[in-house]
Structures are given as C-alpha cells and as structure tokens.
Amino acid sequence: MSLPHGTGKKIRVLVIAQGDKAKEAEAAGADFVGIEYVQKIKDGWLDTDVIVATPDVMGQLGPLGKCWGRGASCPTPRPGP
Numbered sequence: 062m063s064l065p066h067g068t069g070k071k072i073r074v075l076v077i078a079q080g081d082k083a084k085e086a087e088a089a090g091a092d093f094v095g096i097e098y099v100q101k102i103k104d105g106w107l108d109t110d111v112i113v114a115t116p117d118v119m120g121q122l123g124p125l126g127k128c129w130g131r132g133a134s135c136p137t138p139r140p141g142p
Contacts, residue, residue, distance in 0.1 A: 075109040077122065082115045099125065 075093040076086035086094045093109060099121050114122055 072111060073109045075112045077112065077114040077118050079115075079118065082117075086113075096121070 073092045074090075075098055076083070076091040077096060077098055078086055078094065079096045083094050083096075091113075096118060098106075099118070102125055
C-alpha cells in the first residue's frame with residue numbers, strides 16, 4: 062500500500078557496476094555506485110535498502126550471500142527481450 066504523501070523514508074540505492082554502467086547509475090540518481098562496495102559489504106557495511114548489480118559483476122556478488130543472511134534471495138540474471 063502506498064501512502065498519498067509517502068512514508069518520509071528515503072530509499073538508499075546501491076548500484077554495483079563499473080565503466081559506463083556506473084556513470085549511467087550516477088546520472089539516474091543512485092545513492093551509492095561502484096565496484097568498491099563489494100569489499101565494503103564483505104567488511105560488514107549494509108547501510109542500503111536496495112542493491113542492483115549489472116550482469117558483469119554478478120560473479121563477485123555470489124560469495125556475499127552469507128552477508129545477507131539465511132533466506133535472502135539474490136535473483137539470477139535473465140537475458141533481456
């Protein structure tokens with residue numbers, strides 16, 4: 062359910078990407094952008110609400126499943142239409 066004036070909480074978005082895709086994410090307004098956040102997550106940083114990753118960096122995110130806890134879902138990349 063969405064409230065007419067929102068909840069007042071700002072959603073913090075992390076985009077794990079590199080190269081041109083990282084520049085696109087910054088231009089789109091992502092709060093955190095970069096491949097260096099993989100290491101920060103390994104060190105215990107979880108100060109984000111949504112994480113989006115490009116297919117070229119998904120291999121580096123596999124081992125991070127333990128950080129998000131049991132039952133956390135990481136979707137598999139699907140080819141576009």
